[in-house]
Every structure is written in C-alpha cells, then in structure tokens.
Amino acid sequence: MAAVLRRGIKFISFGSSQVFSGGCKHGKTSTLSSFSSSNRNSSSSSKIKVDLDSSTGIAVMKFQNPPVNSMNLEFLTEFSIGLEKLELDKSCRGVILTSAQPKIFSAGLDILDMYGKTPEHYEEFWRAVQDMWLKLYGYSKITIAAINGSSPAGGCLVSMASDYRIMADNPRYRIGLNETQLGIVAPFWFKDTMVNTVGHRTTELSLQFGLMYSPSDALKIGLVDQLVPEENILSTATETMTKWLDIPDHAREISKSMLRKPTVDRLLASRDADIKNFVSFIAKDSIQKSLGLYLTMLKQRKV
C-alpha cells in the first residue's frame, strides 16, 4: 500500500479486477419525512430511513449519510438499533438494504473515526462495528442488499453479511475489501465473511491485493448474486424478497443459523481481544501515517 500511495497510482489491475478510483461528487440529500398509512410504516433517523410495508412484511432500510454513506459511530449505532427494532417487529419478515446516495452504496467505515482519535474512541467505534456485523450476519430475518453504487471495505462487508446481493450493472461501480490499500488489515471476521461468500482461494487474492471488482467480475466470483439495470434494483430486490418469503420462516432461519452461527460465535468468543487488537493496531504511528496519507489522497481525488 505504501508503494501505491507513494506512486499515487489510481488503479492496480489484477486479472480483470482493479482497485477503485472514484471520480464523481455528490450533493446532499435531504432527510425524507415520515408518513404512515394503514399498511406502511416509515421512520427516519438522521442517517437511515426505514420503510416497512406490513402487508408484505418487507422493510426497506435506506442509508442516507451524505456524501458517501461512510459508517461513523452514529451511523453504526442507528443501523444496529434499526435492525434490532425490525427483528422484534412481527410484521416484518425481510429487510432490503440500499442507499439514498447516488452512485454509492457505502464508502465503508468512516476513516475519520480511525484517525487521530483517543484509544477510548477507537474502542467505542470498534465495538459498534462488531455490534453491527453480529446483528446483521446473525440476523434471523431475510436480508437482501440492493447495491446501487460502489461498496468498498465496510460497505462490502454489509453486502456480504446479507443473504442475497443484487448489484446495479454499472461498470463504474466497484465492490471489495480494499483494506490493504489503506495499509490496514481486515480482521478475521471480515475475512471469514468473505471466505464464506466466495471461497478461500478467491479471498486469499482479494484480501492481500485489496481488490475491488467491477459488477461483472463480482458476479463471476460470486461476490454478488445478480446484476440488474440500476433503475430496476429496488423492484428486483422486492420481487426476489417475495420468493424468499415463500419459504417457511422457521426452516429458513434454522438453515441460516446452522451455516452462520460458527462464524458469529468465533467473534463472540473473542470480542474483547479483538477490540484490544484493533485499538493497539490503529493507534500505531505507522498505521496513522498510512491513514493520513490515504485521507490526503482521497481529498486530492487520487484514490
């Protein structure tokens, strides 16, 4: 990564994959107002809008943290609470995750929460990242990621933690775990999530190179399940959810838990050690320097 930063290279090719180079700017999106009618129930926290149709059992969670839906402490907390509320709501059977921001699903964890902060802040932040993943990966209800834009690092984690991934077929978008490009290391549970999604060998290459995939390459390696024209992404996610809803909940839930619980349990058994590891790693001078350099490059539009 250091070499990449020094050279200021925008793309690194690996096979047909590349690390991502962004290019566009985003304006602010206004918070959507709440409404309710007989079957629809909407709520809007500041960073996530939730719209539950109790006649179908389908909820849509829309990320609205401009400009790029980076996951800061507040976003992560609202996300976990929103998921928890829907899990407890008997009228909800499945959740679609998508973005209100044009061209970006999520830019991943907010780098500013990992840069120049106190150990106490890092600890609180990392616990919130863990909480979010534990809730989503072990979620009892159906989750479908409608990936309507780029989805690096933490954004890719959220997508992989969902049951099914539909991505907008726009060749400008990228998805992947690019942590090594920032000089940081995806923790074991990010790695486990990817291994469970695309297999060991693909993960070996993806993680070490920090590869970002175009939608068609992501489909080839099984990182996403389906590509659709951008304008059809929500309707396709809703149709797909309807098919998943045909399966009896208890049978699907037990099957999901059987496959995912061992991975969830691994983190549950070592949460404190994982936090300690994160705090001591992220606070290192060399890591802070790498992140500082990456932030500068982001601001200069060189990433």
Ligand SMILES: CCCCCCC/C=C/C(=O)SCCNC(=O)CCNC(=O)[C@H](O)C(C)(C)COP(=O)(O)OP(=O)(O)OC[C@H]1O[C@@H](n2cnc3c(N)ncnc32)[C@H](O)[C@@H]1OP(=O)(O)O
């Ligand atoms: C044991 C230790 C374990 C450590 C593990 C840590 C695991 C980490 C996981 C992560 O998720 S790290 C985050 C990785 N994310 C990225 O690398 C994405 C970087 N961003 C981009 O590539 C692009 O911004 C984009 C998302 C593709 C969007 O491109 P676009 O051209 O549309 O917008 P930009 O002009 O680049 O960005 C606008 C604005 O937003 C700021 N920003 C972008 N991403 C982040 C981020 N992740 N965190 C904080 N801020 C971000 C960017 O700097 C711009 O700011 P301004 O210049 O407008 O102030």
